[in-house]
Amino acid sequence: MPTIEKHAPGDFCWMELATTDQSAAKNFYSSIFGWTANDFPMGPSGVYTMFQLNGRTAGAAYTMRPEDRARGIPPHWGLYVCVLSADETAQKAARLGGRLLDPAFDVMDVGRMAVIQDPTGAVFMLWQPKRNTGVGAINEIGAFCWADLMTPDLARAKAFYEPLFDWKFEARPGDLSGYMHIKNGGKAIGGLPPAGQRDPNIPPHWLINFAVADAQGTTVQATGMGARVIVPLTILENVGRFSVIADPQGAALTLFQPQRSA
DSSP states (O other): OOOOOOOOTTSEEEEEEEESOHHHHHHHHHHHHOOEEEEEEBTBTOEEEEEEETTEEEEEEEEOOHHHHHTTOOOEEEEEEEOSOHHHHHHHHHHTTOEEEEEEEEETTTEEEEEEEOTTSOEEEEEEESSOOOOSOOSSTTSEEEEEEEOSOHHHHHHHHHHHHOEEEEEOTTOOSOOEEEEETTEEEEEEOOGGGSOTTSOOEEEEEEEOSOHHHHHHHHHHTTOEEEEEEEEETTTEEEEEEEOTTSOEEEEEEEOOOO
16 A cells, blocks of 8 residues: 555544553554554653554554543543644634643644544544654554544534534435444545444543454454453444454554455
8 A cells, every 4th residue: 555645634644542551552553453663752751652554654652641640531542633724723623612622732843733622522633744744554454444433412523523624424325323424525534423322431532443354353362462342343234344442551442344345
């Protein structure tokens, strides 16, 4: 697969794991996805891990700060959306009812970002690329392929995200499940499962999907390494099969096996 050089505004462009055991996470994800882990110094606070898939960046990881853990923030995969201006988009998010957890700030010379909580409670990041344009591998085995917004309030999410990123929330023709696709520039990039398909005890969040060749086999491998199954292997007719797991430190993700074309 070719390396992705840049992402369109409104596309998901970076996936970042916040974990309590960076060394264990590197071993886990390298094993199940075939990633190579490269560490970069972050000063006295540790290292930032960049995951590579066949020489292309597929995501990153860092160790959570003690103050975040003290606030009860669990290990999680964070999702970044590409924007032309982090400052302008953050201000627009606030006008639309979002909460600025971190106003726009520079990340050295690689980009500018902001942290937003949408009106339903889900957190995501804005990324204005500079030297780092985002992940170079996407929509292939071992890479990010989809994101689901797990929220009980579809109407509120739609009213926020559609004007913020110029997304469109649409049901697939003939699909009566209640699942909504998120489209950016006519391209499907994620979705909103119906409220009945999410655990009401878990706060709203973005759930990241990674493509695998064998969802069942990868789930077995992951659980053998200490992961926990949240949603067992499920078949989606004419789409594929998936499971939702929590890695050994507790970060949730979806293992998605796309259906092969005839």
